[in-house]
Amino acid sequence: MNPRILILDEATSSVDVHTEYLIQEGLASVMQGRTSVIIAKRLSTIEQADYVLVMEQGQVVEYGTPRQLIDTPGYFSRMLAQQMSTAV
Numbered sequence: 001m002n003p004r005i006l007i008l009d010e011a012t013s014s015v016d017v018h019t020e021y022l023i024q025e026g027l028a029s030v031m032q033g034r035t036s037v038i039i040a041k042r043l044s045t046i047e048q049a050d051y052v053l054v055m056e057q058g059q060v061v062e063y064g065t066p067r068q069l070i071d072t073p074g075y076f077s078r079m080l081a082q083q084m085s086t087a088v
Helices: 017-031 066-071 075-087
Strands: 005-009 035-039 052-056 059-064
Touching: 005 017, 052 066, 052 075, 059 066, 059 075, 066 075
Parallel strands: 005 035
Antiparallel strands: 052 059
């Protein structure tokens, strides 16, 4: 199959960091040339995204590129800081 749209729901949520890296490597080629919707809680999963919608309780609370969201104080940057502090 060669779908135009690919939807991934928590593709790397329950794997270790090494396995996550391998999955992301494989997904990079699978996502080429198609629209991909990725539902993720791990911020590393969306690093390569063109555009991000941040949702809280079913509502879009922020949107933009990963860089814009990291640089702007808000929900996304707080989530990133929290994940970074628990990773140390």
